[in-house]
Amino acid sequence: QDTLRESGPALVKPTQTLTLTCTFSGFSLTSSGVSVSWIRLPPGKALEWLARIDWDDEKFYSTSLKTRATISKDTSKNQVLLTMTNMDPVDTGTYYCARMSVTSYPPKAFDVWGQGTVVTVSS
Amino acid sequence: EIVLTQSPGTLSLSPGERATLSCRASQRVTSDYLAWYQHKPGQAPRLLIYGASRRATGIPDRFSGSGSGTDFSLTIGRLEPEDSAVYYCQQYRHSPWTFGQGTKVEIK
Numbered sequence: 001q002d003t004l005r006e007s008g009p010a011l012v013k014p015t016q017t018l019t020l021t022c023t024f025s026g027f028s029l030t031s032s033g034v035s036v037s038w039i040r041l042p043p044g045k046a047l048e049w050l051a052r053i054d055w056d057d058e059k060f061y062s063t064s065l066k067t068r069a070t071i072s073k074d075t076s077k078n079q080v081l082l083t084m085t086n087m088d089p090v091d092t093g094t095y096y097c098a099r100m101s102v103t104s105y106p107p108k109a110f111d112v113w114g115q116g117t118v119v120t121v122s123s
Numbered sequence: 124e125i126v127l128t129q130s131p132g133t134l135s136l137s138p139g140e141r142a143t144l145s146c147r148a149s150q151r152v153t154s155d156y157l158a159w160y161q162h163k164p165g166q167a168p169r170l171l172i173y174g175a176s177r178r179a180t181g182i183p184d185r186f187s188g189s190g191s192g193t194d195f196s197l198t199i200g201r202l203e204p205e206d207s208a209v210y211y212c213q214q215y216r217h218s219p220w221t222f223g224q225g226t227k228v229e230i231k
Contacts, residue, residue: 037220039168047160047168047211047222062219063124096167100215106174109158109215113167 002026004036004097004114011120012087018121022080022097022114029055029075033103036080037110038071042093052100053080089121125149127212127223135229142199144226146212151192156216159188159197162225163208171210172197204230 008020022036029036037052051071052060059071070083080097095117098110126149134142146157159172170179172188175195185200199206207230212223 039222041162046224047162047213049213049220049222052218052220060218060220098168106155106177107215108179109156109170109173109213110160110168111170111173111179113169115167 002099002112004099004112006095006097006114006117008095008117008119010118011122013123014088014121016087018082018084018087018091018119020082020084020095020097020117020119022082024078024080024097024099027099027101029053029073029078029080031055031101031103034099034101036073037098037100038080038082039096039098039110040091040093041096041116042090045093050095051082087121092119092121094118124219125152125214125217125221127214127221129210129212129223129226131226132224133227133229135231136202137231138202138204140202142202142206142228144197144199144210144212144228146190146195146197146223148193148195148214152195152214153216154191154195156214157188157190157195158213158215159186160211160213161206161208162211168211199228202228202230206230 004024035054038050099112154175157175160168162168209225
């Protein structure tokens with residue numbers, strides 16, 4: 001069974017750097033066509049796609065986060081990391097990681113999600 | 124960036140009724156890269172539909188998707204109490220990938 005699990009600090013102060021970890025199992029991020037994304041849900045708002053890393057280490061970012069976010073992977077640990085600098089209270093929300101595979105056509109979108117981790121940005 | 128606009132914002136219906144949710148894109152979206160998700164509080168979002176009209180594994184056939192170009196829809200054929208949730212459309216062809224703002228479905 002393919003699973004993902006998010007972990008990281010529940011509380012960060014404004015201007016601090018946040019690092020979240022997505023630990024996955026049941027699939028490999030070295031397999032062609034596989035990617036892992038980070039998505040967040042601010043309270044009372046909509047899902048927002050943040051960043052994606054592909055099996056070949058190509059990386060993509062949302063327009064709003066492009067200068068503050070870095071996504072990386074550690075394939076030996078089956079982990080994807082998201083680092084966000086200069087955190088602000090508007091970054092408060094639930095952060096999810098999710099898997100997409102384009103090995104079938106059409107691609108099955110985000111077919112496996114983690115349960116999410118809540119991050120609060122407050123002094 | 125492709126903006127997805129969902130309507131209505133909230134849909135309040137009785138069990139057994141039919142729900143039709145709309146997702147309109149600011150520019151053409153390849154149908155094969157349009158998905159719908161169901162999200163309940165405290166849970167992970169759940170993939171319902173991918174490729175505009177293909178049901179994901181284990182999704183009941185009362186959920187169906189259709190559309191092309193800039194107009195897509197999700198239909199829930201006969202609402203059940205457990206269908207109470209927020210539903211999102213998403214395009215995953217053009218980076219940055221984007222979600223709609225969601226439609227909340229309430230069961231009376």
